[in-house]
Amino acid sequence: MSDISISRLPITGMIGLRGDLSSLGKVVKAVTGCALPDQRMCTSADGHTLLWMSRDELLLTCNAEAAEAIASDLRSRLSGVFATVANISSARQVFELKGQGVESLLANVMPVDFARLDASEVRRTRMAQVPAAIWRHDGGWRLMCFRSVADYADGLLRAARPVGA
Amino acid sequence: MLLLKCPNCGLSVEETELAPGGEAHLKRFGPGSSDDEFEAYLFNRENTKGVHFERWRHAYGCGKWFLAARDTATLEVFGTYSAQTTEPPADILARIRERTGK
Amino acid sequence: MSRRLKSGGRLIDRTKPVEFTCDGKALRGYAGDTLASALLANGQRVMGRSFKYHRPRSVVGSGPEEPNALFGIGEGDRFEPNQRATLQEIWPGMTARSQNAWPSLGFDVGRVNDYGSRFLPAGFYYKTFIHPRPLWKHLFEPVIRKAAGLGSAPTVGDGDHYAHQYAFCDTLIVGGGIAGLLAAWTAAKAGERVMLVERGAHWGGRSPVDGATIDGQDAASWVKSTVEALEKMKNVTLMTRCEGSGVYDHGYVLCNQNLTDHIADKSGPRQRLWRVRAGRVVTATGAIERPISFAGNDVPGVMLASAVRDFVANHGVSPGERTVIVTNNDDAYRTAKVLLDAGLRVPAILDVRPNAASDIINEIKSLGVTVHTGRGIAKVHGDARVTGVSVCLQSGDGTVLQEIRCDCVAMSGGWSPVVHLWSHCGGKLWWDEARAMFRPDPDQPPRDGNAQGFVTAIGAASGALTVRQVLADVAETMDTDMPACEDVAEAPIKPVWIMPDGAGPALRAKMWLDYQNDVKVSDVRLAAQEGFESVEHAKRYTTLGMATDQGKLSNINGLAVLADRLDVTIPQVGTTTFRPPYTPITIGALAGEARGDIFQPLRKTPMHDWHEANGAFWEPVGQWRRPYCYPQGGESHADAVAREVKNTRQSLGMLDASTLGKLLVRGPDAGRFLDMLYTNMMSTLNVGRCRYGLMCDENGFLIDDGVVARIDDDTWLCHTTTGGADRIHGWMEDWLQCEWWDWKVHVVNLTEQLAQIAVVGPNARKVMEKLGGMDVKAETLPFMAWADGTLAGLSVRAYRISFSGELSYEIAVPAHQGPELWTALMEAGAEFGITPYGTEALHIMRAEKGFIMIGDETDGTVIPQDLGLDWAISKKKDDYLGKRGQQRDAFQKPGRWKLVGLETLDGSALEDGAYAVADGRNENGQGNVQGRVTSTYMSPTLGKGIAMGLVERGPDRMGEVIKFTRIGQAPQEARIVNAVFFDPEGEKSNV
Structure with a gap:
């Protein structure tokens, strides 16, 4: 991939x-x-x-x-x-996403215009069928969703592919 | 699919990030109200073809409610505004007048 | 017989043969071939059977308008029906399967419909198979269904996977012909974010085949250099094999990109659905050539003139050795030129125009081609292939003047702009009388949220026909310089809707308007005659333009015939509605990632893995999975449930209650707020205590229930049902934000933060004490109290609440510590035989106690008073949500169905949802009813069936025996009893 x-x-x-x-x-x-x-x-x-x-x-x-x-x-x-x-430390799962094409991968499942996102912007949005939030962190991205749907989110991210991959 | 600007967080988002809440500016009638008043509050809706004031919640975003003035036929959006108000703001009413003559 | 020409074919690579099979026959084409061009090259002309009459059909077009040449492509879990041969690129190992023919394309039994076609006119099915009624279901429908339909549906799940992609741009251009390219270049130079999508595999549209000189280069070179320039620009995204599929409100556009349909390697996603939000959409979707309605215009070998020249120029394939061209415009003369250049013969051009003269006509004449003006085709000869045409005067009645031998007919009735995308979102059309076409009306575009037009149609899609017109249109619309291009003067078109003008019924019954659905001129006329005068009605009555055609080929000719029959103009008839998608999209592409494990979110509690590892049988509860029971060994589910109930009642059970909603409500006005939300008083609840509460909507109907705990002066913790957590959170926010926005209240949804475990049974206190860390004695932590403390080394909050009637603690810990607490309880409880129990045991124990369940005893029409919950409704409060609703007359009437317990006389269980029968019948002749079962179980505790139900005046009829329905059996008798079957004094929980 x-x-x-x-x-x-x-x-x-x-x-x-x-x-x-x-x-x-x-x-x-x-x-x-x-x-x-x-x-x-x-x-x-x-x-x-x-x-x-x-x-x-x-x-x-x-x-x-x-x-x-x-x-x-x-x-x-x-x-x-x-x-x-x-x-509310237990309420959410945080993911770390790194590498070339993360924005393109996230754009599989989020109606977000990444080119228009501010460098320090937190975007709360819909990730396929669940709420999620993303922000840039340490050269990559942080993504959080509710704990109960962490496996779903994981599955979504692994099924998603950036354009060209 | 509509695009609406959430006045609470400033984002213009698509309909899938929002939850609709029906007609805005309903006046609540509780105990002591007449049957007619209560019926109007509970059931009677404008269901208009044209300018409509409606409630939306930025459900997948900041979670806040806001109100929108929208033409249900042309889908023109005259503006979105705070849910903490009992009537549409003057600037939105002015815009509606300018656009529709009403 | 190979029909591949010795040379030519700009898109094929003769050094790369491609082997594939069609109906099991091994065939060879070249890289760059479509299935249609490869089949033609292999001498196969019949490519399908028509829908209704099963007539042999061949390819008519060369693009998405193709109605006949539809094939099933692929095998097994990669099989897909109804793929257009004109779009399907061949790849090594591809298998194609013909459809709608039995036993074979060459010989089809269904053809008998054709010989009887005068008995199968429009509306035949509607008229014929109505009576007698029972025959429809058992005889007519099965037979018709078998004969009907296009391709067969796949028999297994889709083995491919699909991707979605959101994208945003200033300008989206649909169509990569010269108009789209020039538009993209213009927008890109201005610094806009540009997306340019082209449905085909190649840039340039028709221009490389039709020929032109642009900026001193031939069209193909201009296209190549423009694409190269665009590819270098960072603000431009270019995609081929990507169709602009639908245009929706506020600039939303779906584009479907094919990724692997044209290659043997299927490892990647098959298609990517682009969900584009564009500031502006430019449709450069070109135009589609129109067939002409003459008798026998569906015989294999009759093709659009543009398709004939495409197959020759693009694929080096000869559609025929002798092609007669029939036209009403100059464009078809380009086909003559391409055929002659390829060394193929054109015995005649039949031009309906009496005095057409232009450069290209003269050029073709000078090449020795005979042009018959004012003439058309009376009839095409041949069955499975064209053998000749009879020529007649266009203005006459079809009297044959001459016979011409030929094996191909190239027809051109002019061109229709592809206005689908323009029209999807409300763009209006105008009828251009001179060009005889519907064109986008730039003054009535689809409008966005600011009332600005957001779609612009350019080039052929807006009605420009010559290359120069196209470039001029783009230059003007996009406000840019027009590339140099010579002017080609063309003679005007003469609209021809049927050929000849005076054709009688016999000819009209053989003139096809819609090939795919077998709709003929005679059918549309019949529809009009029978009163289906609206174009939308005529469409549905005749099926004109239905299925995959969607008005691409059939539309305008059909409208014209209808207009003629009704004696009105074409614009008065109007068009049918253009709806997305432009061509069909496979369901998998729409589903995208949402399939298999991620079809929808599956919510898991913190203890999910433990349940899974310990054999839980799952029950879906909304998006949650909850253990229904934990079967052991070969135990049945019923046995497992019975064991769980008994062990809990006798000793100790444990339930994962984490899915229950937990809403923290806090602030100076929180008490006042909760008094409005709950029917009873929450502001008076003492700190440290719990109270059961009911919530109603403004109708007064019960919507949720749960235990509320007072945490401190300003703070309450409200438990909701599993399904209610998000809904009630939203409900609270709604009232706080939109009605009482000056009230100082915060709501924090702690549902995901906390794991909650119910420890239930006579030994519950013992196991708590064994874990140690907090005082759980009855005096310190009495029934309906809560306390913070430590348990097994974890900070917990324990609530003394009970939904089972047993001594019970519900223990909340941060979610990530849930499994640790669960395991500690299992270990400490082992000596008491601790039994994890699931939702079914939970339900049974609450029913034994007569506790209601939202969704069982309530259905959105039940007020708390119906359930005997008057004790939980405050009489002191002036107002609460639902109070006014409950005061309505209907709820005061004595005949309401009210909650009671029900016991059968023989100890069996009533059926779920059974109705209590009453004497007499209602106005619809149905038996009257007087109540219904809301919950029914076999009680392991009591060893008999127990049920709750709503019965008319139920509480006043204690002891009465009434009858309940049973499916397939006589009604069952049951006695009305108190709904609390077990421990009515509540002694077990309050210890």
Whole structure:
């Protein structure tokens, strides 16, 4: 096939945050160093990535072991603010995709115009029949979907072929 | 297949990323309302050929609802706007007037 | 007899022979041959049998318009019927199979239909086989079905695989002829993202065959250099063998690319369906030549003039030694030229125009060809092949003036622009009287979301016919410079819809309009006479333009005949609707990756692998797979279920409950919000406690249920049904975003985050205590309470809730720790004989307790009051979703069907879905009913059948015996009883 590698990452720490983005942004910055991302973008600092999920939702990825402690820290800093912090590290599966033609492979199953995607854009979209999100990371791509459909996603990615392969 | 711009996340996405939610700007009638009011709320829909205000959820994206003003016959989209409103914004109404004379 | 010419054939490679078989016969062609050209080269002319009369037919066209030469290609799991021989490229080892003929193409029994064809006019089937009714099903339909249909369907699954690809561009150009190439070049130079797709294997369209000089080069050279220039541009994607298949709303276009149909190596995907979103679509789809309706125009050897010259020029194949050309326009003279250049004879050209004169006519005349003006064909002679034609005056009644011996007839009735893609999404047409064609109306294009036209038709597809006209049209439409090209003046076309003008019924009954469906001039006239005057009605009554034709060859002639019969103009008749796809797409290509294991998402709980390894028999629950039961040894499913129920009731069972929805609802207004969503009061629930709740829609109908836990002052955790998780999450978001957007509430869907395990049975507490880490005593963790703690070293949340009536804990852990907790429970529970149980045991135990199940006791028309759940409906609340709906009159009437328990008199189980019969009959003559079974099981606990059902005034009729239907047997008697069959006081769960 091609030289694309598809790997399932071990559990990734994930903290879901709901609330007013500027208040969330301040405390996340203080705890992780990640700046508040612009609409649809992500920012990274010190092994953390902060993803813009919607106008009142952020997703912070971190070391899985540290997730509960970070979530507690964020929760206490947000006390008194209408905000929700949830450790949802088990809810999703993250894939790492690397190699030439990943965009073309993903375009088998996602209605996404990759040429128009910003370098730090997080694209939440439909991957064949399930929701998924992708963003660029370390020269490759990160893809996440819900845990229960990880095998389906894996099957989809392995069945997909980039144009020309 | 329609393309609609989600005003919540700024993406223009195809219909398969969205979930439809029917007519917008319905006024809810609960206990205490008359049978006629309740019937109108629950069942009566414009089902118009022409300008339609409708609800969409960016289901495969940011998950947020938004509203769209669309011509059901020509599929012209006059605009999309926040779901947190009880009536279409003035600029969209102006555009509809400009385009349809109504 | 080989009909391969000694030289020529611009597309074939004579150094590369290709061996293939057709109907078992070994044949040879060359690389670059289509199946049609290779069969013609091998002297095989009959390539199919017509649909209705089984008349022998040969190839008529040279492209996607071909109606006759359809073959089944490939074998076994790679067999596909109805492939056009004119498009199918041959490859080494290819097998082709003829269709619609029995026993063979040469001799077909079905031909008797032809000899009786005057008894099989349009609408014959509709009229004849209506009465007597029973005969249709048992006699007429089976016989007609056997004789009807095109190719046979494959008998095994499709062995190929298919890909989808989303693509985005500024301009998509469909058609790689000179118009498409010039358009692509223009858009590409302007920096646009360009996609150019060509359905055939070669660029340039008709121009290399038809001949022209563009920018001082011959057409083929211009095409080659333009393609090379485009290939160098990064912003251009070029694809051959890729058909623009359909144009849809807002610039969405499907293009289907063939990847392996033309080669022996089938290892890659067979086809790729491109799902393109284009800012602008340019259709450069060319035009299709029209047949002429004369008697015998379907005899093998009668072909489109363009096809005749294509086979000669492209493939070096002679369609005939002596070709008579019949035409109403100048273009067919190009066929004469190509034939003469190849050393083939043209005994005559019959030109219906009385005084046609132009350069090309003079040129052909000067080459010694006789041109008979004002004349046409009265009749074609021959059966399985043309032997000659009778010539008549076009203006006459068909009186024969002359006989000409020939073995091929090349006909040209003019050209029709391919307007399919233009029309798919609403582009309108106008009738060009001078050119006698429907053309795209640039003022009425398909429009996008901004009301801008997004499709542009160019070149022949917009009605331009000569190379110069085509280039000029592109230059004007695309606003670019026109390449230099000489002007070729042509004499005007004279429309001819039937030949001769005054043909009588005998001739009209042998004039084919639609070859594939055997529709003749006489059929369309009959349809009009019988009142099928709308073109859409006439189409369906006669089958004109149906099946794979879709108006390609048959359309305009049929419309003209209909217009003539109705005495209206052609534009008044209009066209039938053009619908995608342009040519058929195999189902596999549409399915794409969605087949086999990834046909649809299969959701797996964290413990899925354990269930699989331990012999679970799976039940699909939505997209989830849940264990139905875990059979051991040779145990039947029923025995397994009974064992699981008994072990659980007697000692200890365990259920994977991870699929249940778990929604965290949080915020200062969360209590108020939940009070609106649930029929009962959730805001008053104490922290640390659980409460069962019901959710209704605004109709008042019950839509979901589950246990709600109060986590802290601001936080609740709502359990939903398995099927309800995403739906109820969406329902909550809908109300929060669209109705009560100023309420401060967040909803987080934790369904995927948490594994949940139910530990159930009298020994449940013992196993919990054995695992250790938290206090699970009744005083600390009473029934309907929850607590956070540690179990087997894992942080868990344990809920004391029960759906079985037993002492029960539901334990939630992060999903990735689910298997660890599950295994720990299995090990600790071994001494109690812990038994994992599946959904069926779950269902039985809840039914024994009279607990309702959403989807069993509810069906979208049931309100909670029907189920005796009034206790779970708050009387104190002014409002909740569904309250107003439940106040409607219909729900207050005493005759509602209400929930009761049911027990047969003999201890057997009632049938699932059985109806309770009542006296009398309704207005439709059907027996009246008074209720129905909603759940029915054989209870292993009680050793008898138990059921729940909705019965008219049921709760008021306790002890009454009523009858329930049984399929194929007499009704069964059952007694109305309390729905709680087991432990009615609830002593077992509350310990």
